[in-house]
C-alpha cells in the first residue's frame with residue numbers, strides 16, 4: 001500500500017485516482033486552481049461535474065497548500081493542464097522533495113530566453129529541482145477510464161525498472177501499462193497529436209481524413225526524431241494510439257472540422273466552441289515561432305499550413 005498525491009482535480013486527475021484506489025493505494029487529491037473542482041471534490045457526495053460520476057468515497061481530498069507537497073507521499077502525480085506546469089514547478093522549487101513525480105499533462109514549453117522547446121518533464125526538472133520524473137501518456141479519455149473501460153497507457157522513465165515499479169502501483173485489469181525509456185519521444189508525440197488530430201478533423205470525409213492521418217504519422221515521425229525521440233515511439237500508444245482517439249472524437253478534431261469547412265479559427269471558436277479549451281491551438285501558439293524558424297517547412301507541410309491558418313486567422317488550405 002502506497003501513498004499517492006494527485007495534484008489536479010480536473011477530469012484526468014480525478015479519473016486517475018480510480019485505478020490507483022483499486023490497486024489498494026491510499027490516494028489523496030488536491031486542486032490548486034478551479035473553484036468548480038474544489039467544490040466537487042470537497043463535497044460529501046464527491047460527484048465530479050466533468051466526469052459525471054461519483055468518485056470513490058475512499059478518495060481523500062485536501063486543500064492545496066505548499067506544505068501539503070512536503071508531506072510524506074510515495075508518488076506525486078501532476079494532472080494539471082499545461083498552464084499549471086509553471087505554477088507547480090514554482091511551488092516545488094527549493095523544497096528538496098525526493099518523492100518521485102509522475103506527469104500526466106500533455107504539451108511542450110517554449111523557453112524564450114534559451115530559444116528552445118522543452119518537454120514538460122525537462123521543464124519540471126529544470127525549474128523545480130525534482131530529479132526523478134516519469135511521464136504517463138497514451139490514448140485515454142478520462143470519462144472512459146472513470147467508467148473502467150479498458151485503457152492502455154505508456155509509462156516512460158530513463159530507468160525502465162522504475163517505470164515498471166510505477167506501473168505495478170497503478171495498473172488494474174482495465175488500466176494497462178506499457179513501458180518505455182524514450183521519455184522525450186513519448187512526450188513529443190503526446191503533445192503534437194493535439195495538432196495532428198485537428199488536421200485530421202479538417203478532412204471532410206473518411207477518405208480525406210485517412211489520407212491526412214497517414215501523412216500526419218509521417219510528420220510526427222520526422223518531428224519526434226528531430227527532438228531526439230525514437231521512430232518506434234511514434235507508432236506506439238503515445239503517438240499513433242493517442243492520435244486515433246483524439247482524431248475520432250475530441251475538441252481538437254472538432255475544431256479541425258470547422259476549419260476544414262472553411263471557417264477561420266476565431267469565428268469557429270466564437271460560434272461553436274466559445275467555452276472549450278482547444279489544446280492543439282495552445283500548443284500551436286507555444287511552439288510555432290520555434291518550429292517555423294528551425295525546421296525545414298517542406299518536411300512538415302500539414303503542420304505549417306495549420307500554423308498559418310491559426311496564427312494569421314486565415315482559411316485552412318492543404319496545398
Ligand SMILES: NC(=O)c1ccc[n+]([C@@H]2O[C@H](COP(=O)([O-])OP(=O)(O)OC[C@H]3O[C@@H](n4cnc5c(N)ncnc54)[C@H](O)[C@@H]3O)[C@@H](O)[C@H]2O)c1
Pocket residue numbers: 007008009010011012013031032033034037050079080081082083084085087103104105106107136137138139140141142153279
Ligand atoms: N496522460 C493521460 O493519460 C492523459 C489523458 C487525458 C488528458 N491528459 C492531460 O491531462 C491534462 C489535464 O486534462 P483534464 O482533462 O483533466 O483537463 P481539465 O480541464 O478537466 O482539468 C485541468 C486541470 O488543470 C488545472 N489548471 C488549469 N489552468 C491552471 C492554471 N493556470 N494554474 C494551475 N492549474 C490550472 C485545473 O484546475 C484542473 O485541475 C491535460 O494536459 C491533458 O492533455 C492526460
